[in-house]
Amino acid sequence: MTxxxxxxxxxxxxxxxxxxxxxxxxxxxxxxxxxxxxxxSGKTTLLNLIxxxxxxxxxxxxxxxxxxxxxxxxxxxxxVQDSRVLYPSMTGLDHLRFVAHQRRRPAAxxxxxxxxxxxxxxxxxxxxxxxxxxxxxxxxxLGLLDNTPILLLDEPLNGLDPDxxxxxxxxxxxxSKTQRTVIVSSHNLDELTKVTTExxxxxxxxxxxxxxxxxxEARYTALYHQQTTITLPDEEAPS
Amino acid sequence: xFLLEWLQHKHSTILFTVIGLLLVxxxxxxxxxxxxxxxxxxxTAAEWYPGMLALVKKxxxxxxxxxxxxxxxxxxxxxxxxxxHNAAAEQKAVTPSFVDFTHYFSPIIRGQHAEQLxxxxxxxxxxxxxLMYLQKNHITAMFPIAFLANPKTAESVxxxxxxxxxxxxxxxxxxxxxxxQVWDWFRTGGIIFGLITINLAFGTGVAEELQNGAQRLRFLxxxxxxxxxxxxxxxxxxxxxxxxxxxxATGLFLGYSLMRTGLGDLRYPVQHWIxxxxxxxxxxxxRLREAMNYFAPxxxxxxxxxxxxxxxxxxxxxxxxxxxxxILLVSRIVKQPLVTQVxxxxxxxxxxxxxxxxxxxxxLNIDTSATNYIATVVDTTQTLYWPILGSIFLAALLILGVVxxxxxxxxxxxxx
Numbered sequence: 327m328t329x330x331x332x333x334x335x336x337x338x339x340x341x342x343x344x345x346x347x348x349x350x351x352x353x354x355x356x357x358x359x360x361x362x363x364x365x366x367s368g369k370t371t372l373l374n375l376i377x378x379x380x381x382x383x384x385x386x387x388x389x390x391x392x393x394x395x396x397x398x399x400x401x402x403x404x405x406v407q408d409s410r411v412l413y414p415s416m417t418g419l420d421h422l423r424f425v426a427h428q429r430r431r432p433a434a435x436x437x438x439x440x441x442x443x444x445x446x447x448x449x450x451x452x453x454x455x456x457x458x459x460x461x462x463x464x465x466x467x468l469g470l471l472d473n474t475p476i477l478l479l480d481e482p483l484n485g486l487d488p489d490x491x492x493x494x495x496x497x498x499x500x501x502s503k504t505q506r507t508v509i510v511s512s513h514n515l516d517e518l519t520k521v522t523t524e525x526x527x528x529x530x531x532x533x534x535x536x537x538x539x540x541x542x543e544a545r546y547t548a549l550y551h552q553q554t555t556i557t558l559p560d561e562e563a564p565s
Numbered sequence: 566x567f568l569l570e571w572l573q574h575k576h577s578t579i580l581f582t583v584i585g586l587l588l589v590x591x592x593x594x595x596x597x598x599x600x601x602x603x604x605x606x607x608x609t610a611a612e613w614y615p616g617m618l619a620l621v622k623k624x625x626x627x628x629x630x631x632x633x634x635x636x637x638x639x640x641x642x643x644x645x646x647x648x649x650h651n652a653a654a655e656q657k658a659v660t661p662s663f664v665d666f667t668h669y670f671s672p673i674i675r676g677q678h679a680e681q682l683x684x685x686x687x688x689x690x691x692x693x694x695x696l697m698y699l700q701k702n703h704i705t706a707m708f709p710i711a712f713l714a715n716p717k718t719a720e721s722v723x724x725x726x727x728x729x730x731x732x733x734x735x736x737x738x739x740x741x742x743x744x745x746q747v748w749d750w751f752r753t754g755g756i757i758f759g760l761i762t763i764n765l766a767f768g769t770g771v772a773e774e775l776q777n778g779a780q781r782l783r784f785l786x787x788x789x790x791x792x793x794x795x796x797x798x799x800x801x802x803x804x805x806x807x808x809x810x811x812x813x814a815t816g817l818f819l820g821y822s823l824m825r826t827g828l829g830d831l832r833y834p835v836q837h838w839i840x841x842x843x844x845x846x847x848x849x850x851x852r853l854r855e856a857m858n859y860f861a862p863x864x865x866x867x868x869x870x871x872x873x874x875x876x877x878x879x880x881x882x883x884x885x886x887x888x889x890x891x892i893l894l895v896s897r898i899v900k901q902p903l904v905t906q907v908x909x910x911x912x913x914x915x916x917x918x919x920x921x922x923x924x925x926x927x928x929l930n931i932d933t934s935a936t937n938y939i940a941t942v943v944d945t946t947q948t949l950y951w952p953i954l955g956s957i958f959l960a961a962l963l964i965l966g967v968v969x970x971x972x973x974x975x976x977x978x979x980x981x
Contacts, residue, residue, distance in 0.1 A: 379783050379975055400789050410777045411784035413573060420572040427568050428788040452576065 328391040329354045330476065330507045331376065333533065336385035338368075338375060344531055345371050348385070351526065351533040353509075356475075358502045359535075360518040361511035363528030364550055369511040372528065373478045377405045389476065404472030406479045409461035414454035418445060418464045421453070425471050435471065443467045443497070459490025466497055477501070479510045483517050495520060515542045569790070570802045580810065583766045587759050587814035592821055594755060595746050599826070602739035688714050690844055690857045691836060691865045698834045698867050705830065707745060711738040713836055713865075742829025743822030747815060748870055751877040752932045754917055759814070760888060761910050763807045768909030770896025771799055771968075779975045792972045796893060800965055803889035808882075831874070834867035837936040840946050841866065862946050863937075876935040876950060883957035884929055888913065890964035897968050928953045 329352050336349040345368040353359065361369050374380040376387055378394050387394045389402045412421060422436045440449050445467060448460050456464070462482055469477050482494050498521040501508050509526070512518050518525065519542050527534040529549050538545055574580060691713040699706050714736040740749040750756040774781040774795065785795060819828060843858040858864065891912055896905040920927040922943045933939045934953045940946065 374783075377787060379786070396786070396789075396791075399787065403787075405783075405787050407780060407783060410780040413773070413781070415577060416572050417576065420576075424569050424572060425788060428790070 329388070330356065330390065332386075332388045332391075333376075334386045334388075336375070336387070336533075337383045338371065338380070338385075339383065346375075346382075346385075346533075347531040349531065349533045351535060353507060353535075356505045356507045357524060358498060358508045358510060358522035360522050360525040361509050361528070362513075362515065362518070362525050362546065365513075367528040368531075369528060370480055372533070373405060373480055373509070373511065376478065377403055402474050403476045403478060404469040404474045406465045406469040406477070406482060408480060409458065409465060412453045412461060412464070415452055417452055418449040418456070418460075418467075421464060421468055422449070422471060425468050429472055431471065431473065439467050439471055443470070444493070457487075457490075458485050459487055459493070462486060462490060463493060466494065470497075475506060477506055477508045479508065481511055481513070483512050483514045491517065498522075515546060518542070567798060569785075570798060574806075579766050580806070583763055583810050584813045584817075586762055587810060588817050588821075590755075590758070590762075591746070591750075591814060591818040595818070595822065595825075598739050598746070598749070599741060602741060688712050694865070695834050695836075695867060702832050704832055704834075707738050707741055707833075712736045742827050743819045744829040744831055744870060744874070745833065746818070746822060747874065748833075748835070748877075751874075751881075751935065754930070754932075756811070756881060756931065757884075757913050757916050759811055760807060760885065761913050763810050764888065764892065764909040764913070765906055767803065767806050768892045768906045769902040770803070770892040770894075770905050770909070771795060772896035772900055772902040772905040775896065775900040775973060776902065779973055782973060782975055786975070793969055796965070796969050800886075800889050800893060803892055804885055807885045807888070811881075829870075831869060831871040833870040835870055835873040835936065836865050837868050837873075838863045838938050838940055839866050839948060840864075860941050863940060873935060877931050879954060880931045880934055880950075880957070883954055883961070884931070886961040887929075887957050887964070890961040890968070893968045894964050897971060929957070 331351070331353040333349060333351040336346045338344075338346045361372065363369050371380060375382055376389070376394060377399050378396060389398050392398045394403075416424075419436070419440075422439065423433075425431075426433065426436050440446055443463060443466070445463060448456060449464070453461065453464070466479070466482060469479070483491055486494065495517060498508065498510065502521060510518065510522070519538075523538055525536050525538055525542065525545075527536060527546075527549055534549075536545070692711075695713060696706070698704075740746045750759075771782075774785065782792075782795070786792075822828060838860060840862050841864045843861050844854075844864060888909075892905065892909045895908045895912075896902075899905055899908065915926045916929045918924050918926050920930055920933055920939075920942055927942060928934055928939060928949075930939070933942070934950060937948050937950055939953070940949050943949070
C-alpha cells in the first residue's frame with residue numbers, strides 16, 4: 327500500500343538558521359496527527375514544504391507516492407492557513423463559491439457545508455466583520471470543501487473563544503471518523519489530546535512521530551527541556 | 566479567476582460611487598462651460614467689438630441664435646465670393662442678419678488685418694475652412710465661433726496691447742453640447758482625471774495578494790490560480806473597470822446633456838494635421854501665403870467629430886491597458902495596497918507635462934496624438950497615430966510581461 331505522505335532526508339533552513347536537517351517522516355494510515363513544537367521550530371514551514379509553497383534545499387516529499395508538484399498537491403491536499411488569506415470585502419459565501427468553483431463541486435455542496443458547519447448566521451456578511459472564531463470556522467469549511475484526502479490545519483485553535491474551540495474540536499472529532507489524514511499544528515496540547523493520540527514532534531531539526539496515550543505535557547517537557555515551574559523573583563528565599 | 570474578480574466587486578459600492586463622482590465632475594465642468602459662454606464679453610471687448618458683444622448676449626436665447634446661424638453661414642459664402650471677385654460690391658451684398666457677424670469675422674475672412682490682430686494666416690485659413698465645412702454640411706456652429714488657433718500660434722501671438730484682452734475671447738470655444746463636451750475631455754485631458762479617480766479607488770493591482778507575506782497568493786496557488794493567471798486576470802479586470810466606469814458615466818452625462826442643450830453633431834469638424842499640398846491662398850500676399858503653409862508639408866485638415874472620437878477612444882483604451890500594467894508593476898514593487906493606489910493615481914499626471922519632442926509622455930496626450938499635432942512637435946511629416954497607438958499597447962504588454970516573469974518566490978513551482 328502506498329504511503330499517504332513521505333518526507334525523506336529533508337534539509338531546509340533560512341540563511342544561517344537550519345530548520346530541518348535530514349528529517350524523515352512517513353504517514354501510512356489515515357487519522358488525526360498533531361504537529362507540535364516550540365515557536366519557530368518549523369511547524370508552518372513543514373506545512374508549506376508539504377504543499378510546495380516553500381522548496382526543500384534537499385530531500386523529497388511525496389504524496390500518495392508522487393512528488394509534491396502543484397497538480398498532485400491540488401488533488402490530494404487542502405491547507406487551512408491563517409485568516410489573512412481571506413478577502414475582507416468578500417462574504418464567507420463568496421469564498422465558498424470560489425473554492426467550489428475551483429474544485430468543480432456542485433453548488434448544493436456549499437449549502438450542505440453551511441448547514442453542517444453552522445455558518446448560517448454569518449456566511450452572508452463580509453469577512454471584515456467576522457470574529458476570529460468565525461474566520462477560523464470559515465477557513466476550515468473551505469478546507470473541507472476542498473474534499474482532499476489530506477487536510478493540513480495551521481494553528482486552527484489560536485486565539486479562539488471557548489465556543490469556537492469546541493466547534494473546531496467537534497469538526498476534528500468528526501474528521502477522525504473519516505478516511506482523511508489531518509495534520510493539526512498547535513500549541514494547545516490539551517485540545518490536541520482530545521482529538522488524537524498521534525503527535526509529530528519537531529525536535530532537534532527532526533520529525534518524530536509518537537503514539538501517546540497519556541501525559542503529553544510531560545513528554546513535551548522532556549523533549550524541549552522546558553522549565554514547567556517558574557518561581558517569581560519576590561518569592562525566592564532570602565540568602 | 567474571473568469568478569473571484571466578480572465576487573470581489575459584486576458587493577462593492579465603490580464602483581457606483583466612482584461613476585457618480587465622474588458624473589458629477591462631468592456635469593459640473595459642463596455647466597461651468599455653459600456659464601462661461603455667457604460671460605465671454607467684457608468691457609474691453611465691448612469697446613472694440615460692439616457687434617460681437619451683441620451676438621454674445623444672444624447666447625442666452627439659444628433658439629434665436631441657432632435659428633440665425635443658417636443665415637450667418639450663408640453670408641460667409643457670400644462674403645467669400647465677394648472677397649475673391651468683387652471686393653468693391655462687398656458692403657452691398659451683406660445681408661442684415663450678417664451684420665453682427667461681419668463686425669467680428671469679415672476682415673479676417675478677407676485676410677485683412679490678420680497681422681494687426683496678431684494672428685497668422687494659417688488660423689484665418691483654418692477658421693474659414695471650418696466655416697465652409699459647417700455651411701456645406703448644414704451643421705450649427707458652436708457659439709461664439711472661435712479662431713482655430715493652434716497651441717504654437719497661441720504661444721507666439723503678440724497682439725497690440727489694446728487688443729490683447731480680445732485674443733482669448735476670439736480663440737476660446739465653449740463646448741456647448743454633449744458630444745462636444747466629450748471632445749473637450751480629450752482635448753483638455755479631463756478624461757485622464759477620470760482615470761486618476763478610478764485608480765484611486767481600484768488601483769491596488771496585486772498588492773492585496775502580496776502583502777502580509779503573500780498569504781492570499783499562497784491560498785490562490787493552492788486553488789490552482791497561478792501567478793500568470795492572477796496577473797493576467799487582474800490586468801483584464803483593471804482594464805474592464807475603467808471602461809465600465811467611463812462608459813457608464815459618459816452615457817449618463819450624454820443623457821443629461823441631451824435634455825440640457827442637446828448632443829450636438831457628430832459630423833462637427835475637428836482639425837488634424839496631415840501631409841498635403843500647400844494651401845492656395847485667396848490673398849495676394851507672399852507673407853500670408855507662407856504663413857498659411859507654416860506646417861508644410863503638413864497642413865490642417867478637418868475630420869468629423871465621430872472619427873476623432875473613435876481615434877481618441879482607441880488611444881484611451883491603449884492608455885487604460887498601459888495604466889493597468891503600470892498599476893500591476895507598482896503593486897509588485899511596493900506590495901502595499903494604499904501606497905499602490907496613491908502611486909497609481911499620481912503617474913497619469915506625467916501626461917500633463919509640457920508637450921515636446923524630448924518628453925515621451927507627450928505621445929500619451931490623446932488630443933495631440935489623435936489630431937497628429939504631435940507630428941509638428943517632433944518635426945515629422947508622418948501621421949504618427951498608428952505607431953503611437955501600437956507603441957502604447959506594446960509598452961503595456963511589455964510591462965505586463967515583466968510582472969508575469971517577476972514571480973514572487975511563493976508563486977514559483979516546486980523545483981524537481
